[in-house]
Amino acid sequence: MPAKDTAAKADKNRIPDGRGPAKSVMKATLKTELQILSEIGRISNSSASLTEKLQQTVEAVARGMGKEGASVFLLDRSGATVTLAAAIGLNQETIGKLSFPLGMGIAGWVAEQKVPLALEDPFSDPRFQYVPETGIERFKSLSAAPIMDESRCLGVIFVLSATPWNASASDITLLTTTANQISGVIQNARLLDDLQGRLSELGTIYDIGMALTSTLDFEELLALIAKNATQALQAKGCAIRLLNLPVTRASGFAASYSLIDDTVKEVDATIGEAIARKTAEDKKPLLIRDLSLDTSFENTAALTPTSIISVPLIFHNKVNGIITLYNKESGQPFYEDDLQFLSTIASGAAVALENAAMYERMEELATDTRTRAEKLSILYDIGNAMSTTLDLDKLLRIILTAATMGSGLA
Known part of the structure; x- marks a missing residue:
């Protein structure tokens, strides 16, 4: 082999000694990585919301990697859908609206795999x-990496290039390292949100408890329960159906009170009673994330996609009613924590309704007692008159006066 070829081959296989171009590229990549991670660390420690942090993060990643666009998709709590949460270079109107089922689209595929x-x-x-609608046609190439929490995927980060870009192994490594750092940002922000949410829920439960003890008027109490449950869970509709309470004076279910938005009226009218009946029979809360995917109920094909939570109002192991909420204002489905929160509200509401029903029964008994006492008084006056006079005209006047004052003896 010629000496020149041997030297060329040896030079090609030589490990960089710090003076070649490979070392310079490595140093530049390391510098970029440190800059991006430092920026993400600063963002993570800020007091901004998760949405703001993610937006600042994609801007830092695009800037650090010298590309024109970047985005983050987050996996929802059910693990079924990834939704665009932050972006630069894409149309901002699609943030929070663009979603892909797990396994579908590039975002869904990366999240699944x-x-x-x-x-x-x-x-x-x-x-x-x-x-x-996203404006993705502005870009020619992309790279994506899953945002992982150990073995659980939280979302996907994209880097978008307006010019053709064949991402190198170092580019992928940089993006993966960045994704790992973003995982911490998401987890910390969600932990803080959860804590704040729990505090807010405790405050809401206290306020609802105070409201429920402020009245014994049955109709007013039903209105308070529906209003507070709807506001607390940001629902579009609430229906309370009563059962086994004497004040309902009806057999079976009746929509005793409803606070229903026009968008869910048809849903409640079509399957509201069926949902209430199932909840009562099972004596446990019911969660339907998407009614269109649920085969438990009939005649739902023509209904709009609806998310539903339904909870029994149980007092001393007896179901006195059902409270049902429809659709969140945000458009997101209900989740297990929403169901748990409504169950907490329902436990207090069941006691309050029982107390109000008992109060109304006591009022009715008091009224009946007064009526009976009046009737007995009339009978006593008539009996006394009959024993003290033989004058028929006088006796008839006493009877007529007593009957008129007592509204009759019937």
Whole structure:
């Protein structure tokens, strides 16, 4: 082998000694990585909301990697859908609205497979789903990495390039490292949100408890329960159906009180009683994230997509009614923590309704007692008159006067 070729081969296989271009690239990549991670650390320690932190993060990532766009998709609590949570370079109107089912689209695929992906031409990839409203056509190439919490995927981060870009191994490593750092941002922000949410729930439960003890008027109490439950869980509708309470004076279920938005009136009218009946029979809360995917109820095909939570009002192991909420104002489905919160409200509401019903029964008994006493008094006056006079006209006047004052003896 010629000496020149041998030298060239040796030079090609030589490990960088710190003086070659490979070392310079490595140093530049390390510097970029440190800059991005430092910026994310600063963002993580700020008092901004999770939405603001994610937006600042994608801006820092795009700037640090020298690309024109970046975005973050978050996996919802059910683990079924990824939704655009922050973006730069894409149309801002699609944030919070653009979603993909797990496994669908590039975001859904990366979230499901939990592996990074680089595509120089994503438009030709069968996994790519084009959504023109996003403005994705401005970009030619992309790289994506899952945001992981140990083995659980929290979301996906994208870097978007307006020019063709064949991402290198170091680019993927940088993006994966960045995704790991973003995982901490998300977890810390969610932990803080959860704590604040719990405090808010405790305050709401206290306020509802105070409201429920402020009245014994049955109709007013039903209105308070529906109003507070709807506001606390930001629902579009609430229906309370009573059962086994004497004040209902009816057999079966009746919509004793409802606070229903027009968008869910048809849903409640169609399956409200069926949901209440199932909840009462099971004696346990019911969660339906998406009615269109639930096959437990009939005649739902023509109804709009609806999320429902239904909880029994139980007092001394007896179901006295059902409280049902429809759809969240945010458009998100109800989750287990929403169901648990409504169950807490329902436990206090069941006691309050029983007390109000008992109060109304006592009022009715007091009225009946007074009526009977009046009737007995009339009979006593008539009997006394009959024993003290033989004058028929006088006797008839006494009877007529007593009957008129007592509204009759019937």
